Amino acid sequence: MAKYIAQIIVVGAQVVGRAFARAIKQEIEASQEAAKRMGNGKTRTERLANHKLGLSLDEAKQILDVSNLDKEEILKRYDHLFKVNDKSTGCGSFYLQSKIVRAKERLDLELNSQGKDKEPQKETDDTSQAKT
Structure with a gap:
């Protein structure tokens, strides 16, 4: 029983970790896009x-x-x-x-x-x- 609970915790942590990494990646891309838009002004x-x-x-x-x-x-x-x-x-x-x-x-x-x-x-x- 403890083995299954440990597996569920590990799998859950992996899912949350991947989702967190994906969210961080999307935020970085959005930030870079916003910086490009703001940088288009010449002065x-x-x-x-x-x-x-x-x-x-x-x-x-x-x-x-x-x-x-x-x-x-x-x-x-x-x-x-x-x-x-x-x-x-x-x-x-x-x-x-x-x-x-x-x-x-x-x-x-x-x-x-x-x-x-x-x-x-x-x-x-x-x-x-x-x-x-």
Whole structure:
């Protein structure tokens, strides 16, 4: 009788051990996949923006269906999609509207960061011309 109980304990421990090892392996793979996704951002600012708004730049472009960062095109697509998905029209969705707003915020953030990169160059050009 004790022999059978010992066998059951050993087999049970093996089953639990294998399940635990499989769970650890899956967790490591998921962690590596998440690290790859977070590492796709080229700069720290981009990774922070993706984390803050929950959208990558590519996802935001896909939502608003824009190919480049043109402020007028983004605003035009945003206005159209926001109005089409307005709940008061009867066929809209608040969820889709919120996705559209987040996409526009992400693209605006990218436009602002590009604008900040360009502004210091203009200021230095203006100051060098004023001194001469």
